[in-house]
Amino acid sequence: GQQLNQSPQSMFIQEGEDVSMNCTSSSIFNTWLWYKQDPGEGPVLLIALYKAGELTSNGRLTAQFGITRKDSFLNISASIPSDVGIYFCAGQGRRMEYGNKLVFGAGTILRVKS
Amino acid sequence: NAGVTQTPKFRVLKTGQSMTLLCAQDMNHEYMYWYRQDPGMGLRLIHYSVGEGTTAKGEVPDGYNVSRLKKQNFLLGLESAAPSQTSVYFCASSYPSSGGAKETQYFGPGTRLLVL
Numbered sequence A: 001g002q003q004l005n006q007s008p009q010s011m012f013i014q015e016g017e018d019v020s021m022n023c024t025s026s027s028i029f030n031t032w033l034w035y036k037q038d039p040g041e042g043p044v045l046l047i048a049l050y051k052a053g054e055l056t057s058n059g060r061l062t063a064q065f066g067i068t069r070k071d072s073f074l075n076i077s078a079s080i081p082s083d084v085g086i087y088f089c090a091g092q093g094r095r096m097e098y099g100n101k102l103v104f105g106a107g108t109i110l111r112v113k114s
Numbered sequence B: 001n002a003g004v005t006q007t008p009k010f011r012v013l014k015t016g017q018s019m020t021l022l023c024a025q026d027m028n029h030e031y032m033y034w035y036r037q038d039p040g041m042g043l044r045l046i047h048y049s050v051g052e053g054t055t056a057k058g059e060v061p062d063g064y065n066v067s068r069l070k071k072q073n074f075l076l077g078l079e080s081a082a083p084s085q086t087s088v089y090f091c092a093s094s095y096p097s098s099g100g101a102k103e104t105q106y107f108g109p110g111t112r113l114l115v116l
Helices: none
Strands: A004-007 A010-014 A019-025 A029-037 A044-049 A055-058 A061-065 A071-076 A085-093 A108-113 B004-007 B010-013 B019-025 B029-037 B043-051 B054-057 B065-067 B073-078 B087-096 B111-115
Touching: A004 A085, A010 A019, A019 A085, A029 A061, A029 A071, A044 A055, A044 A061, A044 A071, A071 A085, B004 B087, B019 B029, B019 B087, B019 B111, B029 B073, B043 B065, B043 B073, B073 B087
Parallel strands: A010 A108, B010 B111
Antiparallel strands: A004 A019, A019 A071, A029 A044, A029 A085, A055 A061, A061 A071, A085 A108, B004 B019, B019 B073, B029 B043, B029 B087, B043 B054, B065 B073, B087 B111
C-alpha cells in the first residue's frame, strides 16, 4: 500500500528560528495536505496543495507540492512558542475506488525553546 | 457551526465490553471517516462512508463496526474490546454537498479509549 515517510520525527528549536519538514512517498499523489495537532486536540488543516509545483502560504507557513508528485515540504518562519505540536502530512493518491482516503505520515513533533 | 463533534471524550473499558463512539458533523458533508492514532504511527483509517447508508473498510477494520444511518452521524462500534484497541479515535468528514474539495478532511477533537 501507499506509505509516507515524514521527517524529521521531532525537532527542538530556538524561538525565532525557521523550521522545515518534509514528506516523501514511493507513489504519486494528487493532493498533499498539512495538518497540525495540538495536545489533546484533533488535527487542524493548515495548507492544502492540489497541483504539482504549487507553492502556498498561510501566514508564516509555506508548503510546496513537489514537481515529481512524490514529495512535499512545510516551512515555518520565525517560530514562536504556540507552534509547538505535531505536524502531519497527508496525501491522496491517483487511484481512488471511491471516497477520499488519505495516507498520513507519522508526524513531526515540534518543540520550541523560548 | 460546531464542526465535527465526538462523544464521549474519554472512556475506560474492560476487555470484552462493548461500546459505541458517536461522531456528528453539521457541515452537510457527504464523506465521513474513523481513524485511530497510536504513538509513532500517525493516523490509520478504520472505516469510512461516502454517504448515508454506505460504509467501507479502511486500513485497520478488524474488531470494529460502523453505521451511517443519518448523513450527519457516523457511529463506531467495538463489540468486544481488547487491550490492543487502546488508542485515540478521531472522526473526520469531508466533501460538502454544495461542492468543494473532496480531499479536505475536518477532524473532531478525539475520543481517548483505554481498554484494561
